[in-house]
Amino acid sequence: MSIKYAVQRSPSPHSYCQGEDNKTEADILKQKCDKWRGEAVQGAGEQRDIAVERINQCLNEPTKKPNLNLKDLKLTSLPPLPSCEKLFVxxxxxxxxxxxxxxxxxxxxxxxxxxxxxxxxxxxxxxxxxxxxxxxxxxxxxxxxxxxxxxxxxxxxxxxxxxxxxxxxxxxxxxxxxxxxxxxxxxxxxxxxxxxxxxxxxxxxxxxxxxxxxxxxxxxxxxxxxxxxxxxxxx
Structure with missing residues (x-):
């Protein structure tokens, strides 16, 4: 069966450079990740804490980006995605x-x-x-x-x-x-x-x-x- 998706529009990465209250792109992404972590599906066994921890590792490496592995965490939805070398879902x-x-x-x-x-x-x-x-x-x-x-x-x-x-x-x-x-x-x-x-x-x-x-x-x-x-x- 063919599944269709509504097209999602992501904001330009340049809009994250400096936002309200002088927040950086990393600050805004961390806020979004905290919100996503609190929306875990009850009883699904999601390991969103581990996912956010790995995302923060990417955000804390401004030059050489590490890989981001989100496999085997039983996630039911994608978190906000940072820049990374290679993504695994x-x-x-x-x-x-x-x-x-x-x-x-x-x-x-x-x-x-x-x-x-x-x-x-x-x-x-x-x-x-x-x-x-x-x-x-x-x-x-x-x-x-x-x-x-x-x-x-x-x-x-x-x-x-x-x-x-x-x-x-x-x-x-x-x-x-x-x-x-x-x-x-x-x-x-x-x-x-x-x-x-x-x-x-x-x-x-x-x-x-x-x-x-x-x-x-x-x-x-x-x-x-x-x-x-x-x-x-x-x-």
Whole structure:
């Protein structure tokens, strides 16, 4: 079921520099965290004290920001988020983080953190789904049979395995491109005001499928060139 979220608008970070009573950004965030801590759901076992303590550690490091780990604290909602090097949230809070990123036009960092958490939870599953469904037919029919790779004495399933290994060897580049692709799509959702997690997952599936196809075509050329070079050397 597709869940839609109202777009949330976060204030510009510059508005926190100095506010009423000369409060700094850190002061205002600490006040918001104290309010959030007092709103814990009774009986849920939330560890909001620990979450606020970790947030304060980020606020107390003005130069080198530490990571902020909010996983395994049984939180039912996101706290006010400080600047941090890397953010970790539970899968239950992922939808809230993505919804926040959709409406947060002023912070590329929030978008980056949201996309990284989304990929941590969904990239492997999406890749497995795509690579074992229609992609196997694509490898057999459009690549292996079309280029007559059986003439090289190869089995199509062995070739398919090599394509997947080739994809995995380029995973760092693919991961970086996926982050850029999904971040751009979050901006589009922000403009259309129709964001849903299911739609973002569909975008990831499309990206992975297209990237697998691209790498397959690149690899088939490398594969053929390699075998032709081996044949020339044998002659």
């Amino acid at each position: 539970s899968e239950e809070l992922l939808e809230q983080l993505l919804s926040l990123a959709v409406g947060n036009n002023s912070s590329d960092k929030i978008t980056e953190q949201a996309v990284e958490n989304f990929l941590d939870y969904h990239f492997t599953d999406v890749f497995d789904d795509v690579s074992r469904e229609d992609f196997t037919d694509f490898i057999r029919e459009d690549i292996f049979d079309h280029y007559k790779l059986g003439d090289y004495g190869s089995e199509w399933r062995d070739f398919y395995k090599e394509v997947i290994e080739c994809f995995n060897s380029r995973l760092n580049a693919v991961d970086r491109e996926a982050k850029e692709y999904l971040a751009e799509n979050l901006k589009k959702f922000s403009e259309k005001r129709d964001f849903s997690v299911d739609k973002l997952k569909s975008e990831l599936e499309k990206f992975v499928r297209d990237k697998l196809y691209d790498i397959s075509h690149i690899y088939v050329k490398e594969y053929c060139d390699r075998h032709e070079n081996n044949s020339d050397s044998d002659d």
